[in-house]
Amino acid sequence: MNLDSKIPEGPLSEKWSNHKFNMRLVNPANRRKYHVIVVGSGLAGSSAAASLAEQGYNVSCFCYQDSPRRAHSIAAQGGINAAKNYQNDGDSVQRLFYDTIKGGDYRSREANVYRLAEVSTKIIDQCVSQGVPFAREYGGLLANRSFGGAQVSRTFYARGQTGQQLLLGAYSSLNRQIGLGKVTMYTRHEMLDVVVVGGHAKGIIVRNLVTGEITRHAADCVVLASGGYGNVFYLSTNAQACNVTATYRAYKRGAGFANPCFTQIHPTCIPVHGEDQAKLTLMSESLRNDGRVWVPKSKELAEKIRSGEINPNSIPEEDRDYYLERKYPSFGNLAPRDISSRSAKEVCDEGRGVASTGLGVYLDFRDAIIRDGEQAIRERYGNLFEMYNRITGENPYQTPMMIFPAVHYTMGGLWVDYNLQSTIPGLFVAGEANFSDHGANRLGASALMQGLADGYFVVPYTVGNYLGELGIAEAGFSNTQEDAFEQVEAEVKQRIDQFMNMKGTRSPRSFHKELGQIIWNYCGMSRNQSGLNEAIEKLQKLKKEFWQNVLVVGKAEELNAELERAGRVADFIEFGELMCRDALMREESCGGHFREEHQTNEGEALRNDSDYAFVGVWEYKGEGQIPVLQKEDLAFENVALATRSYK
Amino acid sequence: MKLNLKIWRQESKESKGKFVDYSVDNISEEASFLEMLDTLNESLVSKNSVPVAFDHDCREGICGMCSLVINGEPHGPEKATTTCQLHMRHFKDGDTITIEPWRAQAFPVIKDLTTDRSAFDKIMQSGGFVTARTGSAVDANEIPIPKEVADKAMDAAACIGCGACVAACPNASAMLFTGAKVSHLNSLPQGKAEKERRSLLMVQAMDEAGFGGCTNIGACESVCPKSINLDVIAQLNRDYHSSSFKKIMQF
C-alpha cells in the first residue's frame, strides 16, 4: 500500500498555490468528455458535484434520501469557522491552522490543515454570494461568535440552523446544474460497492431503494462524500441511515482506512431516556458560552435528585461542583469536547450523575439569566431551549438543562493524500468520509468548513488534475460491460440474496443495538487493552450470529428498510472490529482516544509522540484475515509538539 | 401506554391501499412518535410480517424527511413540531391514532406512508438559486445587508421542504413552499438580479408539477413545522405579477 502523502514542496503558506499552478488543466472543450461520479449530496458532495459541473464535467450524483437537500449536513446547528478576522481579535490563517493542529492533538497533517485554514475565508464569500442568510449585526456586516475551544470569534452562523443554510446554498448550486443537465441526480439510490478496473476506480454498483433494482455506473473517476460512521454506536447524533457502507466497501477493494478509532463524543446531548430510543439529540455547544456545567459535590445529594426528592435549584452553591471551571480554570465550561465529555463520564462514574439513569450532568443558565436577563438568553438560544422542552417536557429557563455525551463525529475515515485521493487511484474522498484535517479530535464548527473546503475548493482542482493526467484518450473509456462490473454486481446481488434467504430469527435492528452496546462500552469514551480484546471477541461472535440468524422480511425488489439496515449493519459489525483493533494498536491517549493505561497522575491524556506520531492506516487482506497496519509518519515542521493544556 | 393504530398500508404506487388496525403496548411517554412506530415495526418483524414503510432520517426536526398525517393533521397535534419531534406524552393510554401519508396528486404514494416529493426538487431546479459560480464571489462583507433584511430572509429560508403545507391544503397547493424560497432569495441583494426570472420559472414549474392553486385558506401556515408565515405567499404573488407584467411589456 503506497502512502505517499504527495505534500508539495515549498513553504507551508505557498504549497497550495504552487500546487494549483503545477496542475494539469483540461481544455474546456474536452471536459465534457469526462464523467465523474459523486456519492453523497451533503456539504462535501453537493459542493463538489456543483463545482465540477460548473467547470464542464458531466457528473452523476447519488444520495439515499429522497432529496439531496436532506443529507445529514442539514442537522449542523452551531456554525462554521473561517479565518476572516472580521472581529479584529487577532485571528489569522496561521492561528486557525495552529488551533486545528493543536485541537487535533497533533495527529493531523500540517499541509492539509494549513490549506483548510487558507481556503476557509473563500467559503464564507461563496456562501454569501449564494444567498446564505448568515447572522448579521445592525450595521449589516456579518456577525461572529466564539465556539468550543477557540479564543477568537471566528464562527459564522445562521441562527441554530447553520448546516441547513449552508446545505441549501450548495444544494441550490447543485440544482442549477441539474436544471442545466450537467448533473444527473439519483435520489433514493444507495451505493453498495466500488468497481476498480486496472487498478483505478471506474464506477460503482448501486441499489435503487424504491424498486430494488441493482445498476452499474461507470465514470472516469469516483468521489466519495458519504459522511461519517458514528452510527456504528447505534445511538448517535447522526441521522438514522448514516452508514459506513460506501467507505467500508472501498476499504475492502483496496483503499486504506485511517484512524478508525478516532471518534468524537460530544459533551452536550440530551441524556438517553430508555430502551426504545433510536437517536440522540445534540444541543448546540454554543450553549456552553453561557451555561455552567455542574453536578452535586456528594453522591448522596445526587441520589436525592435522581429520586426526585430534591430540586436542583435548591442545592446551595457550596454543594455544587462546577467541575470544568474547577479543573480547567482558563477554559472553564468551554474546554474542548473530548475533555468535557470525559469529565462528565468521570463524575457520573463516581455516582454524582443526575437524570433518572444517573447518566447526566447539569448545564445551568441560572447565573446567565440573572446577569443578562431572560430576554437576552431567549434571543441567543430560544430555539434550542424550545427543542429541549419539546423533547424532555422540561423548561430550561426554570430547571437546569441536563446533558450527557454522545457520539457525534468521526475523525477517522478513508486515508487520502494531499489531493484527497485514496490509495485507489481515481477514488477521491471528501468531507467527513476522509480522515484528513482533524487528527484525533475535531474543533467545533470545523466540519462544515472542511466539507465545503473539500467540495468547493480542493476536489474540483485535484480531480481535474487526475483527469488531465489520465489523458483525453482515456476519457469515457470505462464502460459497464467490463468484467469487473459484471463481477462486482454479481457479488452485490449474491449478498442481497443471502440476506433474503437467511430467514433467521433476529431483526437487523436488534443486531445493531447489540453492536452499539459493545462499541460504546469498550471503544467509547475510554478504552483499555482487555476491554478491547473482549470487544473483538464479542464482535466476531456477533458477526457469526448475524450471518446465520438475521431475519430480513419483505422482498428485495421493493422499498425495504429492513434490507437496507441489514446491509449497513453487516458492514458496521466488521468495521467495529477494525475500530477496536485500531484502538488496541494505539498505545497512547490522544484527542478522542483515551486509553486508560496512558494517563497522567491527574487523569489527563498522555500522548506518546516518539512512538505514535503517525496515521494508522489499515489494509484489507481478505475475508477472515487480520488487516495489516501501515503508517504514515507525521512530520511537524511548523508547529512544536506540546502537551495540550486547557488549565 | 397502550395504543390502537389505524395505519394506511399500500404495497406500491399502483396498488390500492387500505387502513389496517394494529395495537402497541408498553410505549413510554418519553418515546418519540417515530420510536413508537419503530416498536410496532420490530414487533411486526418478529411475526414475520412486513413492517410499515415511512420516511425519516435526522430525527431532529430539520431534514424534512419525516411526514405522516396523524389524526388528520400533518405532523400531528403539536404546533411547530415535526413528526420526529412529537413525543408520546401528548397522547393518552388507550388512544386510537390514525396515520396516513401526505395526500396530494403531486406527491404519489410509493409505499405505505412514504411518498414521492421530487416535485419540490423540480421547482427548486427551475430557479431556486442565485447564479454564483464557485470561486467568483467577492468578499462577504462587501455586501452589507441590514439585519432586518437578513432576518426576514432567514425566516423564509427556515423551510425544511417537508411538504406538510401541501398535505394540509384542500387544493394541494405548493405556494407556501415556493413562496418561502422566492421570498428568501428575492429579499436579498444577491438574489435581486434574477428576481423576475426566478419568480416566473418557479411558479411555472409548480404548476407543471401538478400542484393546485392557492385560495388563501391558510391551512398551510398553521401546520408548518417551521412556522413559515403567509406573508411569503403575498411576496411571491407580488413578485410574480410584477415579473409577468414586465415580461408582457417587453414583448
Ligand SMILES: Cc1cc2nc3c(=O)[nH]c(=O)nc-3n(C[C@H](O)[C@H](O)[C@H](O)COP(=O)(O)OP(=O)(O)OC[C@H]3O[C@@H](n4cnc5c(N)ncnc54)[C@H](O)[C@@H]3O)c2cc1C
Ligand atoms: C447534529 C449534528 C450537528 C453538527 N453541528 C456541526 C456544527 O455546528 N459545525 C460543524 O462544523 N459541524 C457540525 N457537525 C458535523 C457536520 O455536520 C458533518 O461532519 C458534515 O456536515 C458532514 O458532511 P458530509 O458532506 O461529509 O456528509 P453528509 O452531510 O453526512 O452527507 C452524506 C451524503 O452521502 C450520502 N450517502 C451516504 N452513504 C451513501 C451510500 N452508501 N450510497 C449513496 N449515498 C450515500 C447521503 O445520502 C448524503 O447525501 C454536526 C453534526 C451533527 C450530527
